Amino acid sequence: MEKDSKIFVAGHRGMVGSAITRKLESLGHNNLVLRTSAELDLRKQQDVADFFEAEKPEYVFLAAAKVGGIMANNIYRGQFLYENLMIQNNVIHNAYTSGVKKLMFLGSSCIYPKFAPQPLKEEYLLTGVLEHTNQPYAIAKIAGIEMCDSYRSQYGCNFVSVMPTNLYGPNDNYDLQTSHVMPAMIRKFHEAKINNTPTVTLWGTGTPKREFLHAEDLADACVYLMDNYNDAGHVNIGIGEDISIYDLAMLIKDITGFTGEVIWDSTKPDGTPRKLMDVTKLHSMGWKAAIHLRDGIEKVYHQALAKNIF
Secondary structure, eight states, X not given: XXXXXXXXXEXXXXXXXXXXXXXXXXXXXXXXXXXXXXXXXXXXXXXXXXXXXXXXXXXXXXXXXXXXXHHHHHHSHHHHHHHHHHHHHHHHHHHHHTTOSEEXXXXXXXGSOTTOOSSBOGGGTTSSOOOGGGHHHHHHHHHHHHHHHHHHHHHOOOXXXXXXOEEEOTTOOOOTTTOOHHHHHHHHHHHHHHTTOSEEEEESOSOOXXXXXXXXXXXXXXXXXXXXOOOSSOEEESOSOOEEHHHHHHHHHHHHTOOSEEEEETTSOOOSSEEOBOOHHHHHTTOOOOOOHHHHHHHHHHHHHHTTOO
């Protein structure tokens, strides 16, 4: 990508899209095309077609998606499947018809089978049953990978896919009904400390393990791969290390200063037992994450406090 290349960041106000936008701007890219969902509804086929015809971006980062935590994924199953399929189908197809030079599709580690061997290698895709709670979202993302590879095969499009691990960072969602595990924990522990609540109740048993990547690291990896990766098949983006939900809770408890008791509600689902990404492929291309977990959590917690999010 040249500094004046026309780059469309779809979903630029979300956690991932905003991080990619900040990274591009920091590198001197000065021709970004950005639209809010109110300005351009990516679920609407004709609106997206008109946008691509008018703007003709050269590069596309497809970071727009309907996202949420385990509760939201399980409750809004139809909505998560429909909206994500519509968004990615419209953007990927119109990137092809308008002659986009390169598109990057961002998926999720939930594409892998529930009981796949650990760590998760790229070739484990479609080798087993998915986790039920987020199956509709995962199926949409798997369809996106296949669409990019199929358009590459049939039409010669340079469309690539990347699968980030669990993410956290600025512009995360802290709504307790729809958020992912880390921002939900941060909010629960912070509010319990402020309100002098003696206990914090968390879902599940605390035994599942998760890997967490800061959005700034993800953005750095995405820009790096946009410049250096041009093949079929997706690339895992992660740090290659994980932590139990219990240990994560203790870490966030310490960072927020909550001194009460943590209660685990084992009647609530744990989700997939483990989701550790194998990042051998990414490391072999010369990229590694730089932000350590504790440093990253402290940073996002203080950013949230500064913005009065809680």
